[in-house]
Amino acid sequence: MTPPNSPAGAPHVPVLLAEVIAGLAPSAGETHVDGTFGAGGYTRAIIEKGAARVYAFDRDPQAIEEGEALAASSGGRLTLVPERFSRMRQALADRGVDTVDGVTLDIGVSSMQLDRAERGFSFQADGPLDMRMASEGESAADFLNHAAEEDIANVIYRYGEEPKSRRIARAIVAARPLTRTGELAEVVRKAVGWKPHMKKDPATRTFQAIRIHLNEELQELEGGLEAAEQVLAPGGRLAVVTFHSLEDRVVKRFLKERSGDVPAGSRHLPAQTSRAPAPSFEAVAKPVRAGEHELSTNPRARSATLRVARRTSASAWKEGASA
Numbered sequence: 001m002t003p004p005n006s007p008a009g010a011p012h013v014p015v016l017l018a019e020v021i022a023g024l025a026p027s028a029g030e031t032h033v034d035g036t037f038g039a040g041g042y043t044r045a046i047i048e049k050g051a052a053r054v055y056a057f058d059r060d061p062q063a064i065e066e067g068e069a070l071a072a073s074s075g076g077r078l079t080l081v082p083e084r085f086s087r088m089r090q091a092l093a094d095r096g097v098d099t100v101d102g103v104t105l106d107i108g109v110s111s112m113q114l115d116r117a118e119r120g121f122s123f124q125a126d127g128p129l130d131m132r133m134a135s136e137g138e139s140a141a142d143f144l145n146h147a148a149e150e151d152i153a154n155v156i157y158r159y160g161e162e163p164k165s166r167r168i169a170r171a172i173v174a175a176r177p178l179t180r181t182g183e184l185a186e187v188v189r190k191a192v193g194w195k196p197h198m199k200k201d202p203a204t205r206t207f208q209a210i211r212i213h214l215n216e217e218l219q220e221l222e223g224g225l226e227a228a229e230q231v232l233a234p235g236g237r238l239a240v241v242t243f244h245s246l247e248d249r250v251v252k253r254f255l256k257e258r259s260g261d262v263p264a265g266s267r268h269l270p271a272q273t274s275r276a277p278a279p280s281f282e283a284v285a286k287p288v289r290a291g292e293h294e295l296s297t298n299p300r301a302r303s304a305t306l307r308v309a310r311r312t313s314a315s316a317w318k319e320g321a322s323a
Helices: 017-024 041-048 061-066 066-074 087-092 111-115 140-144 147-158 165-175 181-192 204-213 217-231 244-259 292-297
Strands: 030-036 054-055 078-081 100-106 232-242 281-283 304-309
Touching: 017 100, 017 165, 017 304, 030 087, 030 232, 041 054, 041 100, 041 147, 054 087, 061 066, 061 165, 061 217, 061 304, 066 078, 078 281, 087 217, 140 232, 147 165, 147 204, 165 181, 181 281, 204 217, 217 232, 217 244, 232 244, 232 292
Parallel strands: 030 054, 030 100, 054 078, 100 232
Antiparallel strands: 232 304, 281 304
8 A cells, every 4th residue: 555645646566565575475385365455566476476375355346356357367376355354354264264374464545546536535636535445435525524523623633643633624614515635635725824835735634534534444454453363374474564653553552462562560550460362473573664775766665664473373362352
């Protein structure tokens, strides 16, 4: 995936591709899951490394449709699954698969979605206010034109970490009805007093927030991590690429907890007395960021963080279990 509102027309280059493949270490005979197929960059590389089969998930029907050519040329090694990755356990079971050797998740909006103005994810080119990854359900226009001002403000603050969220929400309600990405961007800019010479366009945070809310991205990420824990065989690898602090915080917290890396307690915060389950993951390496060479050719990698972990032989934790 890519950070929101990257330059339109940029090539669909998988971020941290070499590092992801090194972390997954796919080999002959293995079965892998690409939870975010997108344009197929990671899937293609996994197959080229010799994996026997890849199950590629994507909730975007356009991504699935455009992946058919790769599936047809894979000699039966690629199965496209039109599902959310949080449902991978059941979807794999429906296909006779209980465990896999690797899971990769590339979180956020894909280049394909971002660069197509008609999908409404970006304000770089004007388009309809849509932002739906699965092209169904409530659109951005539906939400902004009908939600209460307080609800809009809360979404922008929570998912965009925007300190001026209430001012922006008030301006959005006053400008209703909104139907175009360009309209929304201008409303946000005027609300915060932005000038063209300023470094960062404030519309970025608002667009990110609305997109995350509509697509339930953080809840989906949490569900996807738990599903990966359930389907990975002992020794299986999990590679997750995130693009902003909200996503990375979820992944970091999950892996720290599941690896048993929890605070020992202090006089201010006594240690938990309940016993945690055995660690289900172990860290493989420190978080990875893109190097200067990749940044020079793929600026979309600038905010990306890769975390890799290996599945232990312990049972998957029950949902909601913690130390």
